[in-house]
Amino acid sequence: MDASSASWLLIAVAIAAANLPFINENLFGVIPLKRAGQGRRDKSAWLRVFELLVLYFAVGAFAYLLESRIGNVFGQVKEFYMVTVPLFVVLCFPGFILRYLRKRHRHDAP
Secondary structure: OOHHHHHHHHHHHHHHHHHHHHHOOOEOOOEOOOOOHHHOOOOOHHHHHHHHHHHHHHHHHHHHHHHHHHOOOOOOOHHHHHHHHHHHHHHOHHHHHHHHHOOOOOOOOO
């Protein structure tokens, strides 16, 4: 795999991982949680933030793996994390909008 295709693959994986906590009610997309009231499952916002943090490090490990297969691995300093953490949060914006800011229509029975 060349550097260009690895970069695009990493971007696609990062977008999917950043939005995963907001598009479903399962933990990491596979672990079902206990039901809240009225038969609904509802993940708390803190659990979504924790999941986002874990997925950030998982994507980082995947990026490290891709980088090591391409060539030399560069050491990361604090500036790297000061850029990638906000970038990962920005990537989760579409999922956040769908979860918290989208207007939901009520379908009440007459």
